Amino acid sequence: MIGAGIGGLTAAALLAHRGYEVTAFDQAIAPGGCASTFKRRGFTFDVGATQVAGLEAGGIHHEIFQELDVPLPAATNCDPACAVYLPGETNPISVWRDPxxxxxxxxxxxxxxxxxxxxxxxxxxxxxxxxxxxxxxxxxxxxxxxxxxxxxxxxxxxxxxxxxxxxxxxxxxxxxxxxxxxxxxxxxxxxxxxxxxxxxxxxxxxxxxxxxxxxxxGLFHLEGSMQVLSDRLVAALERDGGKLLMRHTVEQVHTEHGRVTGVTVRNQKTGSTWTETADIVVGNVTVQNLVTLLGDAAPSGYRRRVQKLDDSSGAFVVYLGVDQAAIPPDCPPHLQFLYDYDGPIGENNSLFVSVSRPGDGRAPEGKATIIASSFTDLNQWHQAENYDMLKQQYTETAISRLGQFFDLRPDHLVHVEAGTPKTFERFTARDRGAVGGLGMRVSTFGPFGFANRTPIPNLWLVGDCTHPGEGTAGVSYSAQTTVRQIEEQFG
Ligand SMILES: Cc1cc2nc3c(=O)[nH]c(=O)nc-3n(C[C@H](O)[C@H](O)[C@H](O)COP(=O)(O)OP(=O)(O)OC[C@H]3O[C@@H](n4cnc5c(N)ncnc54)[C@H](O)[C@@H]3O)c2cc1C
Incomplete structure (x- = not known):
């Protein structure tokens, strides 16, 4: 398994549970990819994903946790799922859970x-x-x-x-x-x-x-943090004899006579590299990364299709550790703001905001986390002449906009940090730091999307570039489909 995001971990845990010998390599320090967390000064920040679908009875996470026989993470309903503020309006459009x-x-x-x-x-x-x-x-x-x-x-x-x-x-x-x-x-x-x-x-x-x-x-807010989802999958994988090696980068996928034979792995701590042989390889990477890993072995039609894809989006995210007094009373857990009808939906003109709840494990007593993300063009970050200045400007704009709703006076701000496409590129190894998959246009959705099967018969792809797209629930479907296909093919 190349990568231990939610897609990779779900596939790895399901395969191990069905008796396959599984080794998962991930280049990051912690598993979970875009749905992992990091800690600063007593705060736990969800890196990307903050709300989860598919935890209800019959939902995809519920089904998979049941099959793996691990307890479902504790969670509360997001109700409203989102409070959406249009420009100049003070009353939100609340997306209530009750139909x-x-x-x-x-x-x-x-x-x-x-x-x-x-x-x-x-x-x-x-x-x-x-x-x-x-x-x-x-x-x-x-x-x-x-x-x-x-x-x-x-x-x-x-x-x-x-x-x-x-x-x-x-x-x-x-x-x-x-x-x-x-x-x-x-x-x-x-x-x-x-x-x-x-x-x-x-x-x-x-x-x-x-x-x-x-x-x-419905959408759910996990108790503790998003990391609990990965932790439970890792526990299932290891219980069933699978291995997860963090800080191990897969540098190349090898093929012979049109079939995958193994991967080159680099141990980041020791710098040593070796070739791990494998009968089946599953990539939990973007389609662009898969083509890079295959190098000359990438089938030409597949490579051309990937090259022709529309540009994916990046994310700019600010992570704030704040005093609870910064949060208005009865604040919904998820909000979305648009500041100007004429501006883009992204680039800080719109922000998707996730706020921790007292006692949900993300902040010390009397404190809270606010995570605000915005879509951003990848090129400007990769081509920026003064990257640090751009990042600073974006951070200040985001904080000033958030300050229209939250009380972000300086003594309420305990921790401020920002993530850009370059940050996502470094920590998740996703091509150019693009996040969220390919975009659900008619040309990339359902029958026209990228399949979990690749043109190489023993190489699969899971994750948000494949059907049914982004989100922890979406990538879990892709993992489930992949495992069913592997079972059908290899028994
Ligand atoms: C800002 C933001 C907000 C989001 N909000 C939500 C939300 O609220 N709800 C929701 O459901 N989804 C949300 N998403 C989307 C969701 O997080 C992703 O779609 C999903 O987590 C992607 O999972 P994945 O398995 O496809 O891959 P990833 O999360 O990309 O994981 C891939 C893993 O593979 C590893 N890897 C990559 N290349 C290599 C290599 N060569 N060798 C070894 N390891 C490698 C990486 O380190 C990483 O751990 C959000 C995403 C972002 C960025």
């Missing part, structure tokens, strides 16, 4: 849009039931096609006419594209889940991404 309360909220916030939401809900229900029957997408072998066909039911057909649609097209069809508040709200939420806004996001993906916030599904 009726959310319906009442959106009817009040976006009058005349109910038919649009109703269709989204219909598509979500059908897609959710379809996904629950474990289809393999995109299919690459007859077995995959069979899994896909077996998951289809008459009700799945309602989704078929929308396979090539975007959210923007549906808004236009309902005459809602000109509703600036609705379109902006959707742009903000979709950017979070799919990297792109209404004009590009595949409608079927959006239906699921927007639908999971309501009961019986």
């Amino acid at each position: 009726q309360t959310w319906q009442a909220e959106r009817q009040q916030q976006f009058p005349g849009s109910e038919r649009f939401w109703h269709l989204l809900a219909t598509l979500f229900q059908a897609s959710w039931r379809f996904q629950g029957r474990e289809p393999v997408l995109p299919p690459r072998k007859p077995w995959d096609v069979w899994q896909l066909i077996s998951a289809v039911r008459p009700d799945t057909l309602v989704t078929a006419p929308f396979t090539f649609s975007t959210v923007g097209q549906l808004l236009k069809a309902f005459g809602l594209y000109g509703d600036r508040r609705l379109k902006t709200f959707l742009d903000m939420q979709l950017k979070l889940y799919s990297q792109v806004g209404v004009d590009e996001t595949a409608l079927l993906y959006a239906a699921t991404a927007l639908g999971v916030s309501q009961a019986p599904q």
